[in-house]
Amino acid sequence: MEAVRSLVPLVLVIAIASCLAEFNATESEGKSSCRATVGGTSQSDAHRALILQLNPNEDCTWTLQRxxxxxxxxxxxxxxxxxxxxxxxxxxxxxxxxSTKGSLLGKVCSKHDYVPVFESSSDTLxxxxxxxxxxxxxxxxxLYYYFSPGASIPNCGGYLDxxxxxxxxxxxxNPHPAMAYCxxxxxxxxGYKIKLNFKDMFIETDEHCRFDFIAVYDGPSTTSGxxxxxxGYVKPTFESSADALTVVLSADYANSYRGFAASYTSVYAEDVNTTSLTCFSDKMRVIISKSYLTLLKYSENNLQLxxxxxxxxxxxxxxxxxxxxGCGTIRKVEDHSITYTNIITFIPTSVSEVITRQKHLQIVLKCEMEHNSTVETMYITEDDIIQNQSALGKYNTSMAFFESDSFEKPILxxxxxxxxxQTxxxxxxxxxxxPNLVxxxxxxxxxxxxxxASPTxxxxxxxxxxxxxxxxxxLSGHHGRFQFNAFKFLRTLGCVSRRKRDVSSYKWKTDSVIGPIRLKRDRGASGSSGFQYQIHGEETQNQPFNSLHLFSFMVLALNIVIVAVIIVRHFVKQRTDYKYQKLQNITNGSSLNI
Incomplete structure (x- = not known):
């Protein structure tokens, strides 16, 4: 079959000018006529393999239409x-x-590190x-072929998580279908990588894998590296650099064989010599090296929370x-902090009900939330063996605008x-x-x-x-809500620094930033600068703005106090005797709004 494949281009090499309607060549403006040659199968088929031999200074345009x-x-x-x-x-x-006036589906050049694949929206390309x-x-x-977008092949592709x-x-x-693209x-x-192993493969053999092939990409799409x-008959293995991998099976119209069988496993990406602990807003995560357990002669199957x-x-x-x-985690409110504690223990496999030759292992996990941070501590006790680790994190907060007081649809x-x-x-x-935090x-x-900067x-x-x-x-659990009416700044008054107040006991402070807000009449001069909301922990970038538009938007900064429910019950009633004073207009009546 390989001999037949190699002979076809030699027999059917023809000048571009003689191509039929299915694959037409046109002369480009300002250039000589295209001098490339084409080799392939019968031009009257609805599918075709083309071999293009290109010369320097070409400018060739073809239209595929059927x-x-x-x-x-x-x-x-x-x-x-x-x-x-x-x-x-x-x-x-x-x-x-x-024509070339249609939508550009993409570009191919020597720098591209993937197999380019394009699909038209109609019968012309x-x-x-x-x-x-x-x-x-x-x-x-x-290789090109016509296909029905709504048609599908069973077990052809999918999402594996x-x-x-x-x-x-x-x-x-059994042989895979012709013209399959999975x-x-x-x-x-x-935090994990993927190891992919092809246990069996029989794909049509070719030196450059031009006809049938499997492509593996290091990422979530077919344009990743x-x-x-x-x-052919190879059984390769691949490993991703991160937590996503994409696998493609592409087949032409002839010579289908049994295909492939593959399996994958996830591998923790970072090197962990012993143990590590990370605290998040909703969980704690501990990683224990299997080689470390082996060194201590413990089995991972005997660890439990x-x-x-x-x-x-x-x-x-x-x-x-x-x-x-959950999982037995104990929560405790202390001065200036909330702590979450759990314990991993080793259950020994005793050969006797009377004696054991294994030491008792305990890994004590502790996450401490304090002053807008998370302190992680962990110590391991194995009789006289103690290991300590610590790290630093933050509460995960966010702020967003909503359409109404139902707070169901955020403004995107x-x-x-x-x-x-406007409210x-x-x-x-x-x-x-x-559930105990508000x-x-x-x-x-x-x-x-x-x-x-001033004014604020x-x-x-x-x-x-x-x-x-x-x-x-x-107060409503994990959400703080308020409303106000849009207003305008009249003029700047220089630079004023902002100071954070001290945080009292049982309160943990964090910040969120949102904006900008613009008046609808400023839409034409708004430009593209701005953001909708920021997750806490990300820094707000200082962006340049045209001085004429400096006050045509507003940004909000909100300090949030995260409070234990046990303390909220004893809050004194809020003072409500504050009223705002209108800013004096010091600009001869001219101002820009927010």
Whole structure:
């Protein structure tokens, strides 16, 4: 069969000008006629393999068209272009439609590290190839065929999100279907890599894997970095650099064999010599090295938490993901902190009910939330063996605008365009599984700049409304809510520094920033600068703004106090005698609004 494959291009090499309607060549403006040659199968088929031999200084345009109510899939399974040429000087462009005026589906050049695949929205597609002046041999292998977008092949691709699994080509171990294009997306937990092993493979053999092939990508899509393009009888293995991997099976119209069988496992990405502990808003996570357990002559199967029904995930490490409100985790409120504690113990396998020769192992886990941070401590006791570790983290908070006081639909557009005096609804949330924490709104400051330079305006201060339109909603668990009416700044007054107040016992302080807000009449001059909301922990970038638009938007900064429920019950009633004073107009009547 390989001999037949290699003879076909030699027999059917023809000049472009003599191509039939299914694959037409047109002369490009300002260039000589295209001098490339094409080799392939019968031109009257609805599918075709093309071998293009390109010369320097080409500018060739082809249109693929066939009167069928189907789409076209175009695959560049192998190409050799000028490796020293830039993508602007030498490239292949694919357009959706019957001319280069259609939508650009994509571009192919020598710098691309993947197998380019394009699909049209109708039965017509246009290809334009431009080469530079470098004299070298250029070869492009193209496979195209018509297909029905709604049709599907059973077991052809899918999403795999378990920590380990297996998958096969369609019909395995029987021959896979012709013109199959299957994509498998593998996603494992963050912090892990993926090991992929092909246990069996029989794909049509070719030196460059041009006809049938498997492509493996280091990432979540088919444009991620190509780890390998394989075919034949090989049994390769691949390893991702992160937590995602993409596998593609592409087949042409002939010579289908049994395909492949593959399996994958997740591998913890970081090197852990002994143990590590990380605390999050909703869980604590401990990683124990299997080699460390082996050194101590322990088995990972004999480790358990305070709640033995909560089991770890075992790969090259033992991974306990422990919710703060479950698996036996104990919560304790102390001065200036909330602590969460759990214990991993080793259950020895005794050969006798009377004696044991194994030491008693305990790993005590402790996450401490204090002053806008998380302190992680862990110590291991094995009789006289003690190991201590610590790290630092933060509460995970976010703030967003909502359409109404039901707080069901967040505002996704940015900037957020509003009318003067329009009521705005704001919600701040803490992302944690601990049901005993509530969010208390400590202060909210509005500013016409991201740097919060003067002037600033207090909407909320020390938990009390300072604006007559600002209404703070009752405490509601993990959400703090308030509303106010849009207003305008009149003029800047210089630079004023902001100081954080001290945090009293049982309170933990954090900040969130949201904005900008613009008046609808400023939409045309808004530009593209701005953001909708920020997750706590990310720094706000200082962005340049046109001075004419400096006050045409507003940013809010909100200080949040996270309070233990046991203390909330004893809050004194909030003071409500604050009213805001209108700012004096010191600008001869001219102002810009927010």
């Amino acid at each position: 009167p069928e109510n189907k789409s076209i899939r175009l695959i560049f399974s192998h190409f050799q272009l000028d490796p020293s040429g830039g993508c602007e000087n030498e490239n292949i462009k694919v357009f959706d439609g019957n 246009t290809v334009q190839i431009v080469t530079d002046s470098v004299r070298m041999r250029r070869t492009v292998f193209i 378990a920590s380990q699994g297996s998958f096969t080509s369609p019909n395995y171990p 994509v498998w997306h593998i996603q494992v937990e963050k 190509l780890l390998g393009q394989v075919c 305070s709640d033995p029904t909560c089991r770890p995930k075992i790969s090259n490490v033992v991974d306990f993901s422990i919710p703060l409100d 557009e940015s900037p957020y365009y509003v009318e003067m005096n 705005l609804f704001v919600q701040v949330s803490i992302h944690t599984s601990d 969010v208390f709104l400590d202060s909210c400051v509005a500013s016409p700049t991201f740097a919060f 305006y207090d909407l909320i201060k020390t938990g009390c409304s300072r604006d007559e339109t600002c209404e703070v909603y009752p």
